[in-house]
Amino acid sequence: MKHASIRAAATTAALALSLGTGLEATAKDFYKLSSLAPGATPYTVNTTFAKVINKYYPNVEVQVNATGAAPAHAMAAANGKVHFFMQAPVLHHLMTKKKAMFAKVDTAPQLAQNLRSMFNYSIGMYLFVVYADSGIKSLDDIKGKRVFLGPPTGAARTVAMGLVDGATGLQAGKDYQEARLDFGPARQAFQDRQIDMIVDPTNAPSAFFSQIPLTNKIRLLGLTDEDFKKPKVDAAMKLPGRSRGTIRAGVYGSNQVNTEPIGTVQAWVGMGTSIHVPEDVVYKMTKIFWEHIDEVHEVATWMKSAVNKDVIFSRMNMKLHPGAARYYKEIGLKIPPEVLP
Numbered sequence: 001m002k003h004a005s006i007r008a009a010a011t012t013a014a015l016a017l018s019l020g021t022g023l024e025a026t027a028k029d030f031y032k033l034s035s036l037a038p039g040a041t042p043y044t045v046n047t048t049f050a051k052v053i054n055k056y057y058p059n060v061e062v063q064v065n066a067t068g069a070a071p072a073h074a075m076a077a078a079n080g081k082v083h084f085f086m087q088a089p090v091l092h093h094l095m096t097k098k099k100a101m102f103a104k105v106d107t108a109p110q111l112a113q114n115l116r117s118m119f120n121y122s123i124g125m126y127l128f129v130v131y132a133d134s135g136i137k138s139l140d141d142i143k144g145k146r147v148f149l150g151p152p153t154g155a156a157r158t159v160a161m162g163l164v165d166g167a168t169g170l171q172a173g174k175d176y177q178e179a180r181l182d183f184g185p186a187r188q189a190f191q192d193r194q195i196d197m198i199v200d201p202t203n204a205p206s207a208f209f210s211q212i213p214l215t216n217k218i219r220l221l222g223l224t225d226e227d228f229k230k231p232k233v234d235a236a237m238k239l240p241g242r243s244r245g246t247i248r249a250g251v252y253g254s255n256q257v258n259t260e261p262i263g264t265v266q267a268w269v270g271m272g273t274s275i276h277v278p279e280d281v282v283y284k285m286t287k288i289f290w291e292h293i294d295e296v297h298e299v300a301t302w303m304k305s306a307v308n309k310d311v312i313f314s315r316m317n318m319k320l321h322p323g324a325a326r327y328y329k330e331i332g333l334k335i336p337p338e339v340l341p
Contacts, residue, residue: 028061031277033084034073035066037184039208041123041201042086042269045307048299049084049271049289056288060281069154069182071101078111080276087117087272089241089317091155101153116321117339118286120270120314121307124203125245126160128264132217132257134196139168139221145196147172148179148186156267159236160199163265166232167223197221201267203302204251213255220247222262240317241268268315275321282323290327313339 035046043066050062062084073085074095094100095112102108130136136145142164149164149172150157161172172178179186179195187208190198202209212218227233228244237244245266249258273282289296290309297304312328313336320328322341329335 028059029281031060031062031083031281032081033062033064034068034076034082034086035064036070036086037066037182039187039202039206040183041121041203041206041302041306044300044303045121045271046084046086048296048303052289052292052295053285056292057284069151071095071153071155074115074272075105075108075111077272077274077276078114080114080274083273083277084118085272086269087115087318088123088155088267088269089120089315090159090239090267091241092318093240094155094158100158101155114274114276115318116273116275116282116324116341117316117318118271118273118282118321118324119289119307119312120268120316121311122203122305122314123201123267123269124206124302124306125247126163126199126201126265126267127204127206127209127247128197128199128221129190129209129212130197130219130221131193132219132255134219136197136221137219139164139223140170142168142176142197143170144176146177146179146194148181148190148195148198150199151182152180156199156201159201159239159242159265159267162236163223163233166230166234166236167227203300203306204247205301207300209252213252217255217257218252219257220252220262222247222264224263228263237265241315242266243268243315268311270316270318272318273321277321277323279321279323279326282321283326284323286324286327290331309333 033046033050036042047064050064053062070086070091074091076082077085095102095108098108136142149160164170170176186198189195243266245264247262247264249260250256316339319341320339325341
């Protein structure tokens with residue numbers, strides 16, 4: 001009886017050891033990716049990135065969390081609490097200079113040194129959208145109206161507010177009412193006509209703005225050549241991560257009433273990470289992403305022009321992660337010296 005108990009215990013121990021070894025062999029490494037909410041270009045890029053990595057990187061799972069604002073995501077990555085995030089050149093500039101939303105964060109410049117880039121892409125154009133029957137035909141007409149510029153603590157709001165101020169002189173809270181919402185609630189509020197104008201940086205045609213003109217006429221507002229010459233607009237354009245862009249008339253179909261191309265600002269963002277993520281992991285993820293870029297381009301009509309090897313370093317002002325740099329050197333890309341790790 002005693003020997004039987006010993007044999008049973010030994011069998012149980014061996015089974016546990018065997019199961020333990022099997023579990024270790026199949027255990028996954030989980031990585032967190034913070035994203036803007038659904039409907040925005042970064043959400044599409046981030047979820048596609050996660051899908052491709054999860055498909056081709058054995059025992060690795062990238063989990064996307066689409067809550068919160070970009071500045072908080074950057075801070076979390078810098079502190080090692082998330083592994084990947086949408087990095088924006090203008091946001092990194094403000095963080096390193098301790099300005100705007102980082103003005104009261106004493107550690108922001110030091111934490112910014114922990115952040116690294118994997119690749120940049122076009123987040124799209126800043127769309128200034130109104131309903132055609134709103135009576136708003138130019139940015140000057142938003143006086144007295146309710147306007148959404150971007151999430152309260154987001155970089156998009158800082159950019160949009162600067163452009164409106166620079167082009168018109170109108171001040172939020174003084175000349176027009178600002179809707180202080182996140183992107184998701186703001187899009188819903190615009191659909192419900194609780195907002196007179198919505199500003200949204202996205203690639204056209206975006207899924208959200210393609211829905212609106214199915215049943216409503218819309219107008220896209222923009223910036224003229226004269227607007228771009230105004231001192232405040234000119235100063236805003238010199239900040240990192242932006243260039244002049246043009247949206248073609250009718251990009252949203254016959255219910256878009258614009259008859260001429262619309263001048264606006266094109267914005268650049270990227271896939272960010274930090275020094276906390278191992279070089280080999282970032283190398284493998286970068287390699288997998290670009291080796292399966294055809295699958296990425298199948299996700300949306302605008303993806304091919306927004307995310308490609310020709311724009312990897314566009315407006316990049318953050319050092320590359322050594323893992324990403326290793327892959328780009330391997331395939332012979334010319335890396336700008338200022339972003340080399």
